[in-house]
Amino acid sequence: MASILRHVRLLALDGDEPEGLVDLAWEHGRITELGQDLPAGAADQVWDAQGRWAMPGLWDAHTHFRSWALGLTRLDLSGAADADQVLALVRHRLDQPDRPEVLAGSGYRAALWPVQPCVAALDAVAGEQPVILTSADGHSAWFDSAALRLFDLPPRDGLVQEGELFALAPRLWAQERQAAGDEPLRAAQSRAAAQGVVGIVDFEFEPTFLTWPERYDRVGLLKVVCSTYSGDLDQAIGLGLTTGQRLAGRDDGPGVVMGSLKIISDGSLNSRTAHCFQPYAGADGLADPNGVQSVPAAELEDLLRRATAAGLQVALHAIGDAAVAIAIDQFTATGATGTIEHAQLLRWEDLPRLAATGVAASVQPAHLLDDRQPTFRLWPDRTDRCFPLAALGRAGVELRLGSDAPVAPLDPWLAMAAAVHRGDPADPPWNPRQALTVRQALTASLRSRLAVGQPADVVLLDEDVLTPDPDSATTARRLRATTPAATFVAGTLATPPW
Numbered sequence: 001m002a003s004i005l006r007h008v009r010l011l012a013l014d015g016d017e018p019e020g021l022v023d024l025a026w027e028h029g030r031i032t033e034l035g036q037d038l039p040a041g042a043a044d045q046v047w048d049a050q051g052r053w054a055m056p057g058l059w060d061a062h063t064h065f066r067s068w069a070l071g072l073t074r075l076d077l078s079g080a081a082d083a084d085q086v087l088a089l090v091r092h093r094l095d096q097p098d099r100p101e102v103l104a105g106s107g108y109r110a111a112l113w114p115v116q117p118c119v120a121a122l123d124a125v126a127g128e129q130p131v132i133l134t135s136a137d138g139h140s141a142w143f144d145s146a147a148l149r150l151f152d153l154p155p156r157d158g159l160v161q162e163g164e165l166f167a168l169a170p171r172l173w174a175q176e177r178q179a180a181g182d183e184p185l186r187a188a189q190s191r192a193a194a195q196g197v198v199g200i201v202d203f204e205f206e207p208t209f210l211t212w213p214e215r216y217d218r219v220g221l222l223k224v225v226c227s228t229y230s231g232d233l234d235q236a237i238g239l240g241l242t243t244g245q246r247l248a249g250r251d252d253g254p255g256v257v258m259g260s261l262k263i264i265s266d267g268s269l270n271s272r273t274a275h276c277f278q279p280y281a282g283a284d285g286l287a288d289p290n291g292v293q294s295v296p297a298a299e300l301e302d303l304l305r306r307a308t309a310a311g312l313q314v315a316l317h318a319i320g321d322a323a324v325a326i327a328i329d330q331f332t333a334t335g336a337t338g339t340i341e342h343a344q345l346l347r348w349e350d351l352p353r354l355a356a357t358g359v360a361a362s363v364q365p366a367h368l369l370d371d372r373q374p375t376f377r378l379w380p381d382r383t384d385r386c387f388p389l390a391a392l393g394r395a396g397v398e399l400r401l402g403s404d405a406p407v408a409p410l411d412p413w414l415a416m417a418a419a420v421h422r423g424d425p426a427d428p429p430w431n432p433r434q435a436l437t438v439r440q441a442l443t444a445s446l447r448s449r450l451a452v453g454q455p456a457d458v459v460l461l462d463e464d465v466l467t468p469d470p471d472s473a474t475t476a477r478r479l480r481a482t483t484p485a486a487t488f489v490a491g492t493l494a495t496p497p498w
């Protein structure tokens with residue numbers, strides 16, 4: 001059965017799109033025809049877009065999908081101003097009929113509270129219901145007594161802190177995953193589709209090349225590119241997996257495709273572990289004043305060679321400029337292909353070297369909203385080289401936008417707004433020379449075009465998001481407020497009918 005979507009205006013991404021109202025036709029997940037008044041057969045499914053703007057589906061090039069999906073199910077405590085407000089939120093949640101086995105909440109910030117969290121106060125609200133509330137930075141958690149007992153922790157008055165909490169993390173994660181089942185994964189995909197997302201790259205910390213194919217028939221909605229970490233590389237190679245290979249789903253529909261070997265080669269800005277050529281500001285006393293290269297060059301070379309020989313691309317996490325330079329060296333030396341993930345700080349001289357490798361930069365513009373202040377504190381001497389999105393584009397490096405959800409929300413419009421304005425719309429832009437245009441930001445979020453032979457991944461918008469604004473803050477506000485009217489994934493309507 002063919003489908004026809006009537007009366008769309010094509011977003012002018014490349015400038016050669018036909019103007020005026022056109023119809024799009026597709027079959028078996030691919031666009032077959034584009035033109036005016038396309039004839040419909042009796043069996044064809046016909047929609048009327050009523051003059052809405054159409055663009056290709058959006059992709060998120062970096063997610064930890066199950067973590068994001070589970071996070072959406074937790075009680076959101078980020079708005080709580082003190083312990084009493086947290087307790088009120090917990091009480092309200094426990095009054096709902098669908099009590100979870102263990103109530104999980106997250107996002108509170110207790111540092112400035114006059115009264116610190118205490119177990120007895122939570123017990124008074126929760127009774128025998130296990131409750132685990134994790135702080136916004138993930139370094140402490142407020143358990144009630146029932147939860148302490150459930151996880152064999154000794155009784156106490158205060159919080160479960162770092163070492164003890166981190167050691168428990170795999171058990172907590174397994175419990176939450178098992179109790180939640182498939183529903184959060186389904187809900188999170190629907191939510192992404194409602195934002196115009198048709199595909200995600202998943203770097204969840206699990207063998208996603210096994211978990212996604214196993215569950216895809218039950219929960220699959222979006223196109224998924226899975227991955228392997230080096231710990232599971234032998235297994236992935238043993239299974240004969242190669243980048244681009246389809247692992248689940250219909251040939252002509254959405255499905256799961258094998259992606260890259262993911263390697264985390266350095267740390268992060270906020271923990272002062274991203275590997276840099278210059279030391280962090282105030283690094284005296286730090287064991288590693290320049291950050292940490294967690295996978296040394298020789299080991300990287302070996303991993304890149306093994307992946308490449310097996311037909312796997314590489315997604316290489318490198319945040320500091322020294323880690324990025326080493327990544328470029330190793331991509332060059334081994335001929336490996338793929339992406340550098342994050343590329344948050346670069347030396348200018350490395351831009352042409354990166355371009356020469358053909359490796360794409362998979363970047364998360366929404367991180368610059370949170371990292372702006374830490375950058376001025378920790379990298380005050382190099383703020384001009386942070387998130388150099390425009391310079392990467394000018395150098396000829398392919399950009400792919402993503403969220404790194406749950407680190408930032410899985411929201412391509414937020415990412416694009418951050419790329420365009422480089423700041424919260426209420427603030428002046430940070431280093432606007434490195435801002436992308438809306439067209440560049442959109443292009444970096446797409447993997448197809450609305451043209452014959454291309455995937456039938458179509459998003460309908462109520463307005464033309466390429467309309468120019470007087471300033472980037474206005475554009476950022478407009479992008480953030482964008483909600484597509486409909487999303488088709490491989491020709492299937494993945495959102496409610498408009």
Ligand SMILES: [Zn+2]
Binds near residue numbers: 063203404
């Ligand atoms: Zn990540």
